[in-house]
Amino acid sequence: MKITKALLLSLLLTAIQPAAQAAESMNYVWNDMTGVQPVQGCNVSNSKQSLPDVFNKYIDQVVEIIDAPTMTHASNETADLRGSYLQIATKDGLPQVMNCAGLAQTFVVFDVYSASESNNFWQIGLSAADLEIFHHSQVLAPEQIEEVYHSATPAPIQEKAVATSTTEQVYCLPSSQNNVYAANLSSVLFKINAHEVVQPVQSFDGSHQKNKTINGKPVAFIKILVPRLKAGQNIGWVAKHLVKTSSTCATYKPTIPTTPTPAPTAPKWTFPTIKRATTSYKSGMRAFKASRGGGKRWHAACDIYRVKDESAVSVHNGTVVRGLYFFYEGTYALEVRHSDGKIARYGELTSKVATGVKQGAAVKTNQVLGYIGKVNSGCCQPMLHFELYSGKATGSLTQSGNKFSRRSDLIDPSSYLTDWEKAKFGVAY
Amino acid sequence: MKKNILIGICSALVIGAIWMKRDAPAKNAPVAMEDRAPASNKTKSKMKRRKYTPITRSMKPTQLQMAGQTTPARGLANSTEKATLEKMANIVQEFTRPNANLDNLVSILERNGQQPQRLVDKNPYTGELAIIRTNSPLPGTRYFHAQHFSDAGKNGIVQHVSFEVQSSPTAMAESVLAMQDTFKLTNPVVAREGYVKWNLDNHKILWIKKLTSEDLQLNPFNAYTQEDVGTIRIAIEEEIHEG
Numbered sequence: 001m002k003i004t005k006a007l008l009l010s011l012l013l014t015a016i017q018p019a020a021q022a023a024e025s026m027n028y029v030w031n032d033m034t035g036v037q038p039v040q041g042c043n044v045s046n047s048k049q050s051l052p053d054v055f056n057k058y059i060d061q062v063v064e065i066i067d068a069p070t071m072t073h074a075s076n077e078t079a080d081l082r083g084s085y086l087q088i089a090t091k092d093g094l095p096q097v098m099n100c101a102g103l104a105q106t107f108v109v110f111d112v113y114s115a116s117e118s119n120n121f122w123q124i125g126l127s128a129a130d131l132e133i134f135h136h137s138q139v140l141a142p143e144q145i146e147e148v149y150h151s152a153t154p155a156p157i158q159e160k161a162v163a164t165s166t167t168e169q170v171y172c173l174p175s176s177q178n179n180v181y182a183a184n185l186s187s188v189l190f191k192i193n194a195h196e197v198v199q200p201v202q203s204f205d206g207s208h209q210k211n212k213t214i215n216g217k218p219v220a221f222i223k224i225l226v227p228r229l230k231a232g233q234n235i236g237w238v239a240k241h242l243v244k245t246s247s248t249c250a251t252y253k254p255t256i257p258t259t260p261t262p263a264p265t266a267p268k269w270t271f272p273t274i275k276r277a278t279t280s281y282k283s284g285m286r287a288f289k290a291s292r293g294g295g296k297r298w299h300a301a302c303d304i305y306r307v308k309d310e311s312a313v314s315v316h317n318g319t320v321v322r323g324l325y326f327f328y329e330g331t332y333a334l335e336v337r338h339s340d341g342k343i344a345r346y347g348e349l350t351s352k353v354a355t356g357v358k359q360g361a362a363v364k365t366n367q368v369l370g371y372i373g374k375v376n377s378g379c380c381q382p383m384l385h386f387e388l389y390s391g392k393a394t395g396s397l398t399q400s401g402n403k404f405s406r407r408s409d410l411i412d413p414s415s416y417l418t419d420w421e422k423a424k425f426g427v428a429y
Numbered sequence: 430m431k432k433n434i435l436i437g438i439c440s441a442l443v444i445g446a447i448w449m450k451r452d453a454p455a456k457n458a459p460v461a462m463e464d465r466a467p468a469s470n471k472t473k474s475k476m477k478r479r480k481y482t483p484i485t486r487s488m489k490p491t492q493l494q495m496a497g498q499t500t501p502a503r504g505l506a507n508s509t510e511k512a513t514l515e516k517m518a519n520i521v522q523e524f525t526r527p528n529a530n531l532d533n534l535v536s537i538l539e540r541n542g543q544q545p546q547r548l549v550d551k552n553p554y555t556g557e558l559a560i561i562r563t564n565s566p567l568p569g570t571r572y573f574h575a576q577h578f579s580d581a582g583k584n585g586i587v588q589h590v591s592f593e594v595q596s597s598p599t600a601m602a603e604s605v606l607a608m609q610d611t612f613k614l615t616n617p618v619v620a621r622e623g624y625v626k627w628n629l630d631n632h633k634i635l636w637i638k639k640l641t642s643e644d645l646q647l648n649p650f651n652a653y654t655q656e657d658v659g660t661i662r663i664a665i666e667e668e669i670h671e672g
Contacts, residue, residue, distance in 0.1 A: 166649075167548040167560050199652035202571035204595035225652035235654065242618045245548055285670070292671055297632050299669075321552045322647050325560075326576060326589045329626075329636060329671045332649070337554045347669070351647040359550075376638055377626050379670050395576035396556035398588050399665065405586070405632060405667065 005061045042101070046094035052128045055088065055108045056141070059095060060355060060368070062087050062274055067136035073179075081133060085274055085313065086110045087126070087368075092228055093355045098125050105129060111309070111372060170195045171224075172242050180236035185212045185221055187304040189236040190229070198224040198243060201235060209240070214338035243419065254360065268365045269316045271420040272386055272412065273372070274345065279381075280429035281417060288412045289404075300404040301387040302345065302413050308382035311354070312346055312401045314338075315420060320369075323359040329375035333385075334364060335397065345397055347385030348373050388413035435629045499588055503533055510595075513567045514603055516541065517592055518611035518661075524590040525665050527631055531559060531577050531585065543573065556581075562650075569595045572651045591664035592641075593651075599660045604637050608663065618671075637661060 051059075067083045089096045089109040090296035094195055096109040105123035126133065171178055179188045180195075192198070201208050202221040208223040216316055220240040227338070246252050279286065286303035327333035333347040334357070349370035374382040389397065394407035404410055421428040474570050489550040521539055523529060531547075538545035542561035557579040566573060575590040605625055608614060612627070612635060619626040624638035638644070640660045645653035 138458075167550050199650070201652040202566060204569050204571055206565070206568065227647075227652075231654065235652075243517055292668065297668070315569065321554045322550065322558065325558065326574065326591070326650075326666075327662075328666055329634070329664075330638070335555045343554055351649055353647070353649070375670065376482075376636060377623055377670075379619075385669065391554070394553070394556065395581050396558065396585070398578040398586050399580045400583060400586055401580075 009137050015252055042098055046091040046096050048094055050097045050106055051095045051100075051108060052106055054128050054131060055095070058086075058088050059132075061139050062368075063134065065133065065136070066138060068133045074126075074350045078257055079247040081124075085310075086137075086349040092353055103161075168246045169198055169200065169243055170246050170249055170250060170252055171198050171238060172244040174251045178238070178242075179222070180226070181221070183237065185210070185237055190226075190233065192226055195249065196226060196228065198226055198238075199417075200243060201225050210237075241287070265341045269416070269420050270366050271315065271417065272312055272315050272344075272384055273304050273306045274311050274313060276421065276425050276427070277305065277306060277429065279305045281305070281386075282414050282429055285380075288414055296403070297405065298403045300406045300410055301345075301385045302417055303348075303380070304386055304417075305381040306372050306384060308372055309350060309352075309373050310372045310382075312349060312370050312372055312384045313366045314363045315344060315416075316340070317362070317364050318344075320357055320359055320361045320363060322372070323357075324349065324353065328385075329377055331373040331375055332370070334370060336369065337391065341391035343389040343391050343397070345385075345387040345389075347369060347387065348375065348383055348406075386413055386417070388416065388419070441468065442512065472653045486663075510569050510600075510603060511607070511640075512595070514607035516567060516613075517570055517573075517594075518607045520593065521590050521663070521665055522611055524587045524627065525631065525633055529587060530582045531561075534575070534577075534587075535561060538573070540608065543567065560650075566592070574650055586667065587665075589664065589666045591662055594661040594663065596639075596659035596661065597658075601637070601639055604661050604663055608635060608637065628668065629665065633665055635663070635665045635670050637663050 063086045065086060066086050068081045087110065089111045098107040098109055105127035110126060130429050172195065172240075174194050176194050177191045178194070180190050180192055181187065182189050203223070209399070210221055211218045212221060217294070221237045222240045222243060223235065224238055224243060225235050243351050244252075245255065281287065281302040281304045284290065285299070286305065288299060288302050290299040292298075292299055314336060316338040318336045320334060321337045321343070322335040324332040324334050325348050330367070331351065332351055333344050333350040334343055335343060346369055350373040352367040352371045354370050356367070359362065363369060372382045372384055374380075387397065388411050389407060390409040390411050393407050395407060397407050397410075398405060399407050401403050402408070418428045520537055520541065522535055535545050535547060538561070542565060545561055545566040548560040548562070549557060550560065559577040559579070561573070561575040561577065562575040563637050573590075576588045577585050578584045578588050592620040594604050598645050600624070608627075612629060614627045614635070617625045618634075619628045619636075623641070624636070626634055626636040629635055638661070640658065640662055642655060642658050644662075645655070645657055
């Protein structure tokens with residue numbers, strides 16, 4: 001089950017320590033999934049402008065804490081960050097910062113992936129005064145952590161354009177200030193931008209649609225939610241005919257995130273999680289070709305058990321050819337075509353969209369693609385379900401006609417993962 | 430006389446044993462992960478042990494309550510809800526039939542007045558994904574969503590189909606019963622408070638979940654507010670894992 005940022009942050013607010021600091025003089029806040037007592041007076045917002053400059057270098061980076069003093073919380077619990085990975089928490093692609101009444105400093109919210117325990121994801125707020133924690137740390141930029149994976153030089157591939165998502169719905173007007181109305185369809189609640197992404201709201205009783213007569217003609221209105229805006233202030237009414245899919249909105253010009261052209265070195269590949277799997281992905285039910293359905297079906301992936309909400313990263317440079325879609329028991333998947341032509345399906349992710357990852361976007365090796373999810377049934381640990389295809393076939397990855405229920409160019413990713421694991425972590429299952 | 434009493438006692442014991450066995454979890458009933466996997470002491474102390482109670486077609490009201498469901502009231506007020514659920518159960522069943530034709534599936538929704546919309550996402554590398562959503566859901570339901578992967582020369586695969594049922598004290602139980610009746614389901618592979626899952630034929634699963642606050646976050650397709658906690662989602666998907 002996905003614990004999202006919003007929920008975590010609401011929990012986070014319960015763990016703020018605005019009062020006297022511990023002996024280490026670190027102004028920090030912390031929280032784990034169990035939650036503690038609420039403290040008033042702090043607000044979390046997502047803003048790049050509010051981010052103290054000293055934290056800029058940590059944006060979109062994963063930092064491994066090699067050594068750091070043990071921090072003591074007001075409740076006398078301790079936090080040992082040694083061996084943990086920290087990443088600035090984001091919402092809508094913007095870093096999350098927190099300000100507390102009575103405290104001058106701004107806290108930056110970090111996601112913490114604990115190394116000492118499995119399944120322990122939490123958050124911490126650090127101010128500029130807390131940079132001591134990074135004195136013995138390592139920023140895991142892709143260039144620094146990945147080892148070169150020497151694969152055979154791929155045959156040149158003719159690139160074809162990948163459209164942006166055709167299922168995304170936008171407010172189809174080029175005007176920069178568009179009105180979103182209250183339920184009376186007269187008062188303006190708030191403004192939205194040109195081609196803002198919106199989600200039509202459906203009610204159970206049909207009350208999400210209503211008509212208003214304008215200039216003698218009935219105009220249908222629908223209720224929408226604007227994901228960019230703050231919850232509670234992001235729902236209103238707009239004319240139905242102005243909400244279209246991005247592919248049918250004539251004035252919509254997609255902005256596709258791009259990444260810098262990689263250095264002209266050998267193709268680099270890396271393991272798709274930021275730490276080693278907690279259990280072998282080559283044995284038991286996690287293995288490729290493991291039996292399913294009493295032997296009627298085979299497992300089409302390697303399941304890499306890790307920590308919920310931890311980053312899943314791209315194994316190689318490539319392009320996102322299909323953004324998040326419903327995959328399995330409350331988890332999602334996306335598809336990336338890597339630059340040698342191989343295609344990977346990254347499955348069982350949470351619904352949280354990683355910065356810069358959308359359909360048509362270029363991604364680079366080790367870039368965060370999404371976050372590891374957990375299926376509803378709780379059958380298994382949180383995992384990345386990793387499928388790999390040679391790219392020699394065409395069509396959907398899910399197909400009938402074989403025991404994998406997958407496209408004919410499905411390949412066993414085990415040996416690739418082993419190589420990438422050795423290169424990244426020095427050891428492999 | 431003594432012999433008759435003895436026979437009576439034995440008969441009662443046998444009947445009792447049969448009755449208890451009927452209500453007992455199936456042999457292959459799931460075991461909570463916590464019961465299987467060792468955990469560190471610190472982790473253990475944080476865990477809440479969950480009880481898995483299979484729901485069966487023969488379940489009595491008290492058993493439904495034990496499984497976290499509320500007994501459905503069969504009054505007039507629920508007759509519309511029940512009829513809608515039956516209709517939606519039949520529709521999603523059509524979506525799960527082998528070799529179901531996408532055009533035919535869309536026309537089923539049209540005939541029901543649900544105004545389906547077909548959104549096609551296509552690229553040269555991973556083919557075509559058609560997403561079917563409805564603009565005019567049946568009262569008491571919403572967010573119908575089907576994902577259909579094309580398969581050259583064949584009818585393709587409906588990899589996911591789901592819809593939501595309005596929260597009510599009886600919604601979970603009504604949903605369970607409607608799906609059990611339509612799909613002739615017996616023992617689920619998972620049944621715990623707010624979540625039930627069955628294996629279907631054709632490598633598919635059916636699950637019903639009472640949505641929590643966590644489930645509502647950042648959904649790429651459906652819009653939610655916190656007031657939607659408790660909404661029931663019913664989904665059928667291609668199986669990935671067992672149990």
